[in-house]
Amino acid sequence: MLMLYMFSEIEIWREQHYRRKMTHWFHRNPLKATAPVSFNFYGVATTPAATKVCNDLRLSRSRLLELFTDSSCNPEMMKNATDLYFSLLQGFILSLDDSSQECKLRYIQNFKWTDTLQGQVPNAQQDAVFELVSMGFNVALWYTKYASRLAGKEDITEDEAKDVHRSLKIAAGIFKHLKESHIPKLITPVEKGRDLEARLIDSYIIQCQAEAQEVTIARAIELKHNPGLIAALAYETANFYQKADQTLATLDPTYAGKWRKYLNLKTCFYMAYAYCYHGQTLLASDKCGEAIRSLQESEKFFAKAEALCKEYGETKGPGTTAKPSGHLFFRKLGSLIKNTLEKCQRENGFIYFQKVPAEAPQLELKANYGLVEPVPFEFPALNAHWTPETLAAFDLTKRPKDDTAKPKPDEEVKPLKEPDIKPQKDSGCQIS
Numbered sequence: 001m002l003m004l005y006m007f008s009e010i011e012i013w014r015e016q017h018y019r020r021k022m023t024h025w026f027h028r029n030p031l032k033a034t035a036p037v038s039f040n041f042y043g044v045a046t047t048p049a050a051t052k053v054c055n056d057l058r059l060s061r062s063r064l065l066e067l068f069t070d071s072s073c074n075p076e077m078m079k080n081a082t083d084l085y086f087s088l089l090q091g092f093i094l095s096l097d098d099s100s101q102e103c104k105l106r107y108i109q110n111f112k113w114t115d116t117l118q119g120q121v122p123n124a125q126q127d128a129v130f131e132l133v134s135m136g137f138n139v140a141l142w143y144t145k146y147a148s149r150l151a152g153k154e155d156i157t158e159d160e161a162k163d164v165h166r167s168l169k170i171a172a173g174i175f176k177h178l179k180e181s182h183i184p185k186l187i188t189p190v191e192k193g194r195d196l197e198a199r200l201i202d203s204y205i206i207q208c209q210a211e212a213q214e215v216t217i218a219r220a221i222e223l224k225h226n227p228g229l230i231a232a233l234a235y236e237t238a239n240f241y242q243k244a245d246q247t248l249a250t251l252d253p254t255y256a257g258k259w260r261k262y263l264n265l266k267t268c269f270y271m272a273y274a275y276c277y278h279g280q281t282l283l284a285s286d287k288c289g290e291a292i293r294s295l296q297e298s299e300k301f302f303a304k305a306e307a308l309c310k311e312y313g314e315t316k317g318p319g320t321t322a323k324p325s326g327h328l329f330f331r332k333l334g335s336l337i338k339n340t341l342e343k344c345q346r347e348n349g350f351i352y353f354q355k356v357p358a359e360a361p362q363l364e365l366k367a368n369y370g371l372v373e374p375v376p377f378e379f380p381a382l383n384a385h386w387t388p389e390t391l392a393a394f395d396l397t398k399r400p401k402d403d404t405a406k407p408k409p410d411e412e413v414k415p416l417k418e419p420d421i422k423p424q425k426d427s428g429c430q431i432s
Contacts, residue, residue: 044395068416111128144168173374177376214237235270
């Protein structure tokens with residue numbers, strides 16, 4: 001019996017040591033796709049300076065779109081590209097004299113964008129604000145995908161883990177800024193179920209916060225913080241995922257079903273984490289019977305998460321193709337729960353002899369540290385090439401009367417060829 005006890009203790013130590021390699025797996029919806037924009041205003045742009053601004057707009061837009069699918073792109077490259085394009089695009093939106101009057105160029109160009117969930121039939125609007133929020137939305141998505149790729153690397157460094165955390169907070173900040181400051185300015189109301197609708201934007205914001213907190217939890221485990229803090233962070237993270245799922249509840253399951261499975265399984269996964277570490281807290285307080293019941297509840301949530309993993313893999317719809325139950329992040333929690341429960345049961349049999357309650361303990365946990373807030377975001381200032389003389393050089397009276405460039409409503413836009421972001425089966429996000 002003594003040898004069995006010693007062996008189990010060694011297993012617990014190995015599991016705790018192995019937890020230093022903390023893994024993450026994130027669901028990702030596709031990037032928005034868009035039709036090319038030439039910004040060729042022949043006859044309308046009447047000076048070389050006006051023509052140069054148009055050329056710069058075309059080139060910087062094309063460059064930004066290329067970076068979305070360039071696996072070597074990093075946040076510095078993305079920020080430089082976005083600052084250039086958005087500073088130029090602002091010339092189609094902002095008034096140069098700081099008045100409330102809108103820019104005369106706002107409605108000069110058609111823009112076509114698809115949605116992340118609703119296929120390749122684009123939404124088209126002749127409005128530069130629509131371009132601003134659509135491209136901004138894709139920039140936020142890029143930060144989430146960059147974080148996902150980085151978190152899927154083997155032997156990720158501490159600095160890279162911080163980049164994952166920072167990128168998710170930046171993405172949340174962009175989504176929040178679009179929702180609060182720019183989407184309300186659209187002339188055409190946002191259709192239900194489209195990317196720019198409040199329900200979807202809110203879900204993206206909350207998901208980014210929840211995923212960033214996963215990195216915080218990994219760090220707390222690595223530094224062997226108090227199990228009570230880890231349990232509270234896990235509980236708050238589970239609540240984030242549940243809130244994001246509830247926000248999508250009224251959307252058509254054809255489009256949002258796979259996404260919601262992800263949010264559901266992450267809710268159950270982090271509830272399992274919360275009960276597991278809460279059990280450790282109870283054990284440390286000599287409440288072994290309650291600790292066992294907490295670990296049993298952890299097992300139940302883990303089993304639910306396991307079933308949802310299978311459902312996620314079988315659910316058709318936009319998003320990542322993966323089998324999350326095979327990933328290291330999932331398998332490790334199962335081992336941790338099993339080993340911790342066995343330890344509690346063993347110590348209760350040797351030392352405490354406490355009755356196991358019929359009801360699971362109520363989690364009323366509040367994390368005082370580590371909660372994630374979006375990083376505030378603002379679009380860059382107007383590019384210096386936009387001067388009153390440059391703006392005046394656009395003569396709208398010379399626009400062709402027959403606007404043949406207007407897109408057909410059912411015309412498809414080719415999807416972006418995204419880099420493979422599937423995490424390897426045994427990949428992990430290690431915070432060392």
